[in-house]
Amino acid sequence: MNKKNIERIANERIEILLESALREIKNDEKLSQSYAILARKIAMRIRIRMPYMMKQLFCRKCKQFIVPGINSRVRIGRTRVKCIRITCMKCNHVYRKIIES
Ligand SMILES: [Zn+2]
Numbered sequence: 001m002n003k004k005n006i007e008r009i010a011n012e013r014i015e016i017l018l019e020s021a022l023r024e025i026k027n028d029e030k031l032s033q034s035y036a037i038l039a040r041k042i043a044m045r046i047r048i049r050m051p052y053m054m055k056q057l058f059c060r061k062c063k064q065f066i067v068p069g070i071n072s073r074v075r076i077g078r079t080r081v082k083c084i085r086i087t088c089m090k091c092n093h094v095y096r097k098i099i100e101s
Helices: 003-024 029-046
Strands: 072-076 083-088 094-098
Touching: 003 029
Parallel strands: none
Antiparallel strands: 072 083, 083 094
């Protein structure tokens, strides 16, 4: 198998795992976290760049799986530079993301 194929399969797995993680977060957070951790491990092992959507779902500090409205809070900043503020409700870490306009 060449590298392209491995990456493709890894991406598919990651997508499936994240979908499962998102589905389970309300029912079984532990299970959800384990799916998410697995997805992250695959991405790291294959050394693929995590899809944008996936990066947003992990706290930069505690590395836990965080979903807006469930265990993270998303607020639109009202400063000169348009940004969103994401608060991890696990460790209370706040990070900003600048929205390109
Ligand atoms: Zn955190």
